[in-house]
Amino acid sequence: MLDKNGIAKRIAREVKDGMYVNLGIGIPTLVANYIPEGVNVVLQSENGILGMGPFPYEGEEDADLINAGKQTVTLLKGSSIFDSAMSFGMIRAQKVHLTILGAMEVSETGDIANWKIPGKMVKGMGGAMDLVASAKNIIVAMQHVNKAGESKLLPKCDLPLTGIRCVKKIVTELAVLDVLPEGGFRLVERAPGVTVEQIKAATAGKLIVEGDVPEMVI
Amino acid sequence: MLDKNGIAKRIAREVKDGMYVNLGIGIPTLVANYIPEGVNVVLQSENGILGMGPFPYEGEEDADLINAGKQTVTLLKGSSIFDSAMSFGMIRAQKVHLTILGAMEVSETGDIANWKIPGKMVKGMGGAMDLVASAKNIIVAMQHVNKAGESKLLPKCDLPLTGIRCVKKIVTELAVLDVLPEGGFRLVERAPGVTVEQIKAATAGKLIVEGDVPEMVI
Amino acid sequence: MINKVVANADEALKGIEDGMTIMVGGFGLCGIPENSISALIKKGTKNLTCISNNAGVDDFGLGLLLQTKQIKKMISSYVGENAEFERQMLSGELEVDLVPQGTLATRCMMAGYGIPFFPTPAGVGTEVAIGKQVINWKGRDYLMEEAFEAEFAIVKAWKGDSAGNLIFRSTARNFNQPMSMGGKITVAEVEELVPLGELVPDQIHTPGIYIHRIFQGSNYEKRIEQRTVRPKK
Amino acid sequence: MINKVVANADEALKGIEDGMTIMVGGFGLCGIPENSISALIKKGTKNLTCISNNAGVDDFGLGLLLQTKQIKKMISSYVGENAEFERQMLSGELEVDLVPQGTLATRCMMAGYGIPFFPTPAGVGTEVAIGKQVINWKGRDYLMEEAFEAEFAIVKAWKGDSAGNLIFRSTARNFNQPMSMGGKITVAEVEELVPLGELVPDQIHTPGIYIHRIFQGSNYEKRIEQRTVRPKK
Numbered sequence: 075m076l077d078k079n080g081i082a083k084r085i086a087r088e089v090k091d092g093m094y095v096n097l098g099i100g101i102p103t104l105v106a107n108y109i110p111e112g113v114n115v116v117l118q119s120e121n122g123i124l125g126m127g128p129f130p131y132e133g134e135e136d137a138d139l140i141n142a143g144k145q146t147v148t149l150l151k152g153s154s155i156f157d158s159a160m161s162f163g164m165i166r167a168q169k170v171h172l173t174i175l176g177a178m179e180v181s182e183t184g185d186i187a188n189w190k191i192p193g194k195m196v197k198g199m200g201g202a203m204d205l206v207a208s209a210k211n212i213i214v215a216m217q218h219v220n221k222a223g224e225s226k227l228l229p230k231c232d233l234p235l236t237g238i239r240c241v242k243k244i245v246t247e248l249a250v251l252d253v254l255p256e257g258g259f260r261l262v263e264r265a266p267g268v269t270v271e272q273i274k275a276a277t278a279g280k281l282i283v284e285g286d287v288p289e290m291v292i
Numbered sequence: 293m294l295d296k297n298g299i300a301k302r303i304a305r306e307v308k309d310g311m312y313v314n315l316g317i318g319i320p321t322l323v324a325n326y327i328p329e330g331v332n333v334v335l336q337s338e339n340g341i342l343g344m345g346p347f348p349y350e351g352e353e354d355a356d357l358i359n360a361g362k363q364t365v366t367l368l369k370g371s372s373i374f375d376s377a378m379s380f381g382m383i384r385a386q387k388v389h390l391t392i393l394g395a396m397e398v399s400e401t402g403d404i405a406n407w408k409i410p411g412k413m414v415k416g417m418g419g420a421m422d423l424v425a426s427a428k429n430i431i432v433a434m435q436h437v438n439k440a441g442e443s444k445l446l447p448k449c450d451l452p453l454t455g456i457r458c459v460k461k462i463v464t465e466l467a468v469l470d471v472l473p474e475g476g477f478r479l480v481e482r483a484p485g486v487t488v489e490q491i492k493a494a495t496a497g498k499l500i501v502e503g504d505v506p507e508m509v510i
Numbered sequence: 511m512i513n514k515v516v517a518n519a520d521e522a523l524k525g526i527e528d529g530m531t532i533m534v535g536g537f538g539l540c541g542i543p544e545n546s547i548s549a550l551i552k553k554g555t556k557n558l559t560c561i562s563n564n565a566g567v568d569d570f571g572l573g574l575l576l577q578t579k580q581i582k583k584m585i586s587s588y589v590g591e592n593a594e595f596e597r598q599m600l601s602g603e604l605e606v607d608l609v610p611q612g613t614l615a616t617r618c619m620m621a622g623y624g625i626p627f628f629p630t631p632a633g634v635g636t637e638v639a640i641g642k643q644v645i646n647w648k649g650r651d652y653l654m655e656e657a658f659e660a661e662f663a664i665v666k667a668w669k670g671d672s673a674g675n676l677i678f679r680s681t682a683r684n685f686n687q688p689m690s691m692g693g694k695i696t697v698a699e700v701e702e703l704v705p706l707g708e709l710v711p712d713q714i715h716t717p718g719i720y721i722h723r724i725f726q727g728s729n730y731e732k733r734i735e736q737r738t739v740r741p742k743k
Numbered sequence: 744m745i746n747k748v749v750a751n752a753d754e755a756l757k758g759i760e761d762g763m764t765i766m767v768g769g770f771g772l773c774g775i776p777e778n779s780i781s782a783l784i785k786k787g788t789k790n791l792t793c794i795s796n797n798a799g800v801d802d803f804g805l806g807l808l809l810q811t812k813q814i815k816k817m818i819s820s821y822v823g824e825n826a827e828f829e830r831q832m833l834s835g836e837l838e839v840d841l842v843p844q845g846t847l848a849t850r851c852m853m854a855g856y857g858i859p860f861f862p863t864p865a866g867v868g869t870e871v872a873i874g875k876q877v878i879n880w881k882g883r884d885y886l887m888e889e890a891f892e893a894e895f896a897i898v899k900a901w902k903g904d905s906a907g908n909l910i911f912r913s914t915a916r917n918f919n920q921p922m923s924m925g926g927k928i929t930v931a932e933v934e935e936l937v938p939l940g941e942l943v944p945d946q947i948h949t950p951g952i953y954i955h956r957i958f959q960g961s962n963y964e965k966r967i968e969q970r971t972v973r974p975k976k
Contacts, residue, residue, distance in 0.1 A: 092745050094952050114745050116906075116952070120611065121537045122681050124950050125744060125906070132739045137540065137732035138668075138682040144538040145738040151940035152744035152906035154950035155680055157687035157715075158537065158563070159619035159856075162612025166630065166857025167924075169952045185635070195600070196608065197590035203638060204612030207631040208857060238635035310512050312719050332512050334673075334719070338844065339770045340914050342717050343511060343673070350972040355773065355965035356901075356915040362771040363971040369707035370511035370673035372717035373913055375920035375948075376770065376796070377623075377852035380845025384624025384863065385691075387719045403868070413833070414841065415823035421871060422845030425864040426624060456868035616856075623849075626880050628858050647859050680945060712913060713946050 076247045076265045080292055081215050083108040084263075085174055085245050088213055089115055096120060096165070096205060098175030099143045101215040105174055118170050120201040122161050125153025142201065162201065166208045173209035175202065177216045177241070179231040182279035184241040184253040186214065187233035199236060206237030218246035218276045225278035227251070227259055249273045250290065251281075258282045263290040294465045294483045298510055299433050301326040302481075303392055303463050306431055307333055314338060314383070314423060316393030317361045319433040323392055336388050338419040340379050343371025360419065380419065384426045391427035393420065395434045395459070397449040400497035402459040402471040404432065405451035417454060424455030436464035436494045443496035445469070445477055467491045468508065469499075476500045481508040511706060514674040514724045519549035522697040522723040526555050526662050529582075533618060533658065533689040534562040534572060535665035538735050541682030542571045543666040545699045545727040550575060557582040561658055563614060563685050565589045570733050579603070585658075587611035591735070610638060613655050615688050620657035622691025622720060627656045663693025666727070667716070670700035671707075674721030675714045683715065690716040699727040744939060747907040747957045752782035755930040755956040759788050759895050762815075766851060766891065766922040767795040767805060768898035771968050774915030775804050776899040778932045778960040783808060790815040794891055796847060796918050798822045803966050812836070818891075820844035824968070843871060846888050848921050853890035855924025855953060860889045896926025899960070900949070903933035904940075907954030908947045916948065923949040932960040 076084065078101050086108035089095055096118045097103050109115055117126040119141040126141055127148035135146040149155075164170060179187040186206055189199040206212055219225055227244065243262075244251045250263040258280040261273060264287055274281055294302065296319050304326035307313055314336045315321050327333055335344040337359040344359055345366035353364040367373075374382075382388060397405040404424055407417040424430055437443055445462065461480075462469045468481040476498040479491060482505055492499055516522045523546060526532065536542035550558075551574055558581050565584050566573035575581050576594050583605035589595055598604035609617070610632040620628055629652030633639050643654040665686040668679035676698055678686055690696055698716075703726040749755045756779060759765065769775035783791075784807055791814050798817055799806035808814050809827050816838035822828055831837035842850070843865040853861055862885030866872050876887040898919040901912035909931055911919055923929055931949075936959040 094745075116745055118952070119681075121540075121684050124952055125944075129738045129740045131742045133742075135734060135737055135739060136680065137734050138680040140538065140540050140681055140734075140736070143736065144540070145736040146734060147738070149680075149944055150744065152904055152908065152942075152951070153944050154906075154908050154942075154947040155683060155944045156947075156950055157619075157678075157683050158611070158615035158685045159688040160950075162615055163856035163858075163924075164950070164952055165612060166632075167855055168857065195596050196606075198586060198588035198608045199610055199638075200588040201611035203610035203636060204630075204632040207634060235636045312512075334512055336719070337914075339773075339917050342719055343711075347971045347973045349975045351975075353967060353970055353972060354913065355967045356913040358771065358773050358914055358967075358969070361969065362773070363969040364967060365971070367711055367913075368511065370671055370675065370709075370718070371711050372673075372675050372709075372714040373711045373916060374714075374717055375911075375916050376844070376848035376918045377921040378717075380848055381623035381625075381691075382717070382719055383845060384865075385622055386624065413829050414839075416819060416821035416841045417843055417871075418821040419844035421843035421869060422863075422865040425867060453869045616858075625849075625861050625863065626885070628861050630858065652859070678945070683945070712911070712916070 075268055079104060081245050081247060083292055084250065084290060085213055085215055089113060089172065093171045094118055094169060095172045096170050100176045102174040102176065120161050120165065122156050122158060123153060125150045162204050165204055168208055168210050170209060172211045173205045174213045174215060175205065177214045179226050179228055179233050180214055180241050180244055181228050181231045182259055183257045184239045185231050186236050186241050187231040188236050190234045202236050206240045212241050213243045213245065214241050215245055218248045225276055227277045227279045229279045248276055261287050263288055265290060266292060293486055297322060299463050299465060301510055302468060302508060303431055303433055306461065307331060307390065311389045312336055312387060314388050314391045318394045320392040320394065338379050338383065340374050340376060341371060343368045380422050383422055386426055386428050388427060390429045390431065391423045392431045392433060393423065395432045397444050397446055397451050398432055398459050398462055399446050399449045400477055401475045402457045403449050404454045404459050405449040406454050408452045420454050424458045430459050431461045431463065432459050433463055436466045443494055445495045445497045447497045466494055479505050481506055483508060484510060511673040513672050514718065514721055515672045516723045516725050518725055519545045519699065522546065522725050523549050523553060525695065528555055529557045530661040531559040531561065533660045533663040533693055534560055535686035535689045537684035538564050539566065539571050539733050541666050541684055541686050543664045543699050544730055546664045546697060547571065547574060551578055556580050559583040559585065561585045561660055563587050563611060565592050565595050567591050568594050583607065585609055587614050615685060617655055617658045618685065618692040619688035622688065625657060627654050629653065630655055658692060660693050661695065663689045663696040665690040665696065665698050667698050667700045669702045669704055669709060670698055670724050671704055671709050673706060674718030674724050675709050676716040676721065677709060677713060678715050687715050691720045695722045696720055698724045700724060701727060701730060744906040746905050747951065747954055748905045749956045749958050751958055752778045752932065755779065755958050756782050756786060758928065761788055762790045763894040764792040764794065766893045766896040766926055767793055768919035768922045770917035771797050772799065772804050772966050774899050774917055774919050776897045776932050777963055779897045779930060780804065780807060784811055789813050792816040792818065794818045794893055796820050796844060798825050798828050800824050801827050816840065818842060820847050848918060850888055850891045851918065851925040852921035855921065858890060860887050862886065863888055891925060893926050894928065896922045896929040898923040898929065898931050900931050900933045902935045902937055902942060903931055903957050904937055904942050906939060907951030907957050908942050909949040909954065910942060910946060911948050920948050924953045928955045929953055931957045933957060934960060934963060
């Protein structure tokens, strides 16, 4: 079973040299910590940064320099700043190769719900709908089941949708799964110590298990 | 009767303090020379300048700094540079108050033809179609009749159109005329020494003459 | 050049009336027009529709205008971190129109580019699509979205000159740039009003033609919402 | 950062094949990608469709590619001042699609903003409207125009860095900026390739994400089409 950092570490392997990547809030943010040396990627923050760096040293925070999570950040050499319209322009034009974000539910056809729970205070979708509607490759980082113990990998999402037919891959504490174009979650890897049976039990949507599913080496 | 500079001088009076103005090639360019002191206007050049200044001093030409007529120009203090898409964005959004341009024909409903003569080599419309489709106020500077002696103020344009229902005012060597929203050229002023009869003879479209038409003081 | 300078925020906001729609720049608390927000509170204009990516926090930014109940409707992409907002929304006092962030920014920009509507894939298949025209173009679905029509846009820039030219600083550019081009009347407050000729024409983010009134702001607090740092090595 | 630097124009243009559609930056002879045009001639690629505001003059700019008959079709707003162009057009060797200048620029920009079509009033009621959808929106007619789909965009900038960030100089920005964002593969030649970190992030006109290959150009002639001056006082 993976912890949050384990999920982030596993997702980091999907990040390839030369990619522009947008990381959502939460586990996705941690992915930046595990990108291997020599893999050159550029982090996009949708409030207007390409080439986002780490948090500033204490005392060097700049109120004018924040990321999409409203955290103070820094700029790497070679970074650029732009306005919000251009930022989503480059997202919409699919210049950002990979979006990694959290989810409340994912359906077996790749629909995602991650912004609204009926009856609870709605905070808004922020840039999530734009990101999932346009990114070529979308990886979801989330827990396999919710706090009530119910599967978050469903035949169909119950919650209001953020986007449809867009999620390509899911990494949870239990497994790595591909969402197939024809529908279904294909089990790609088991987390260390996790059995196929456990994953089956935690997956409400159509799970596809082909041959021996390797345990991930993390 | 006005010469080219006279036409330009008369049009300059239509340019009011605080206006952003786009001047076409030919007579319109001359208008800049006659804008009175104290009338603050900003000249837009659609290749990407606000605050265009006069030609550079000899030896100070900059190949990277030209106007829409491809002439070397200068920048005034407070000018700005932008790309072609933003330039036509501000035109389309009607931030440019006044466009002054030449024409081959104008109809009594304000249609304009100024880019193409069938059978002759076509050079293209450049930015004229964008300008006439969006400017709030369009003044045409032209000769009243063509080289064959035929009126250029017509019931309907014969030549391919540049835009429809857009011209608000026309200044020719003979007269100043308003194009009325309901159709028709209303004679506003006679050029020095020109009679109403001469203007009538030179105008093929519906000419509206109300009361005594003053001779312009230029 | 045309002189756009006004003395202060009060003068800059003349003509904003009850019930109007205004754009307010900034992302979170970054790059918000602090002086103009204070002046709006003093002015007491009511029933405003505010187009702004966020709604501030309880005691800063647009949150202040919520406290004084001057806002009738918020058009935003994200409105968390605001207890008074939540209270007013749940009680029905406040209308909220949630718009995807990219759509929000583009609706501002398109107003400044004179393009009244445009297609975007954001929100297809979600509740955001309800009531909107869906167009399939080359095999992909798009929602038709409209450019905003706002009587005023209020933005904050780093530097500006009397001609209205603006330069933004770092991520405080955010919504300020598209909004600065998208209002019918645009008010810009700047940290530094510089002499004409000091801004480099190639470096100007918003050309002065889009700006109607500009003033030198003062006492910027520039509050940080999430101060995240790492220890000095 | 991702390194976009290639050795020269030949390497930058790898993959441009006969029959492709390319955007070529510049307005008149101002800001044209001189090195890339020379390399295209050397390469000999045929049947190109060129999206470019103008077609150069007989012995410079895209006029050179007309001389070598490598262009099948020009998509431009203004094509005067070019005798060989005229000859090829009148003889039917060259197809010409004339597009209003603002529409042309916006069709490039929209490709870079992922907006596949958009309405514009330019050309309503003229022959430009033939075959196009006309939409009435709030009492005004608009033509629906499409974003360009170009396999390559070739632009010229003043300064650039290895991450592909570009800064244009003065009115040489023109179509170079929207085109730099609108190609499937964008090639940028620059007068000065500067070390990473030298460009100020706030001053960058085109962020490197849009640029696929960048190289240091050489021997810029920067010819002036209309040298207009006034005598020194």
